[in-house]
Amino acid sequence: MLVCTAYFLVPIWWLVVASAKPDGRVTQGAPLWFDDFSLVDNVTEVLTYRDGVFPRWILNSLAYTGGAALIGTLLAAMCGYALAKYRFPGRETLFNVVLGGVLVPATALALPLFLIFSRFEATNTFWSVFLPSLVNPFGVYLARIYAAASVPDELLEAARLDGAGEVRTFFTVATRLMLPALVTIFLFHFVAVWNNFLLPLIMLGDERLFPVTLGLYTWNTQVNQLPELRGLVLVGALLSIVPLVAAFLLLQRFWRTGLGAGSVK
Template sequence: MRRSVPMVIMGAATLYFLVPIWWLFVGASKSSDQFTSTNPLWFADFDLFTNIGDLFSYRDGVFLRWMANSIAYTGGAALIGTLLAAMCGYALAKYRFFGRETLFNVVLGGVLVPATALALPLFLIFSKVEMTNTFWAVFLPSLVNPFGVYLARIYATASVPEELLEAARLDGSGEVRTFFRISSRLMFPALVTIFLFHFVAVWNNFLLPLIMLSDERLFPVTLGLYSWNTQVNQIPELRGLVIVGALLSITPLVVAFLFLQRFWRSGLGSGAVK
């Protein structure tokens, strides 16, 4: 029972997460008339590549532009946001200064504030500076990652030995160089985790682009597919394009996870201190 119960629970959780992806893949491989007339969990005529071609050619390839926008929003924000979160968390963990704990508590408060509560104030701020309906209206707010700061501080406290930092200082290494040459490498598993969390959050962000953007050319893929989905009743062929687009839109997330999971290693600092 000690083994079978956890296995049953894990099996049920696996099915819960994988069945929707399987349904999406099967649905994307069907023609529009087969989507509602065949078994939703099994293939009919395999038209996936034809459907992808139709998606890419629809309205002069606007879907590809949306994907490029999402990659620009997400890739840049995740990289810069991870760097900022790592530096902030490292400073909170390794330097003692007045108000450090108060500042950390403010960061924790930021973790608890839902994104929906910040969407309208952000819109009003960007309206004042006339930056709504621009790339920066989505990109700049996406750089902030309070949870990443919290995770970076916890990991830096546990994985970066004080003795190693003192040794680096005695060797003449500056604080910035010590962070990038030593501490960031010891924190690398945490940085990968922060990057993935941030990447997924920004890629799936829907409310902020919905409020900030009105120009279709600036839409990320999530908002673009939503705009198509609202027109399904008037243009039925969009249903198939939405399904194929949804399948392709999760591909960067899967690729990022599969590529970065090998960096989740613990004990990178073991043996660094005698």
């Protein structure tokens, strides 16, 4: 465990140390300790560079990721619940199609998506990145497995006998029992969309619409011409992982087991 912890934390620690060095002097001094702590000044420089383009990239990423993760989690939960609790013709075939979607890499879908959106003249827009990010086949798979295991059929029948409709039963009974799975789906989806790079690279040409991943990439490609950007890229990379860390720390308390224990006794 100590080796694994060091493997994951040492790069983050190096990123913090490198981001705190003045004037982008990343390779100078001790590689894993501070020489002159200038993190606050570096962060201020990143946030104000080119009239504050980096904060706009962060807001774009939050818009792409937050909305897509919330809606995508809801769609995955409804689809997984339906596949787990309803019997209808073609259910297993449909589930196998979803499993096939899990196996298809996102890079293989980027070019077909670009051709579809270009046909409707919708490239270089917010929707060209947001809409494809709503679909989450792995979330559907995880929701079905968890719904089948954690939502008792007897509890659903009791809700129906009490007069609850199917929609009310899902939102008031099933979603509460599926909460740990929904949090997991949300976090997986959040991380996937936040780190998405190829789709925005293909779809977007306007810098004002860039997510933070694509924005940092454009800065990194200009390091040879503008060496001062090296420090900005490092500080920007550090700031870009803050929402991910915050999401995990805030949502981990919802991972609970046994939510339905005793409900059918």
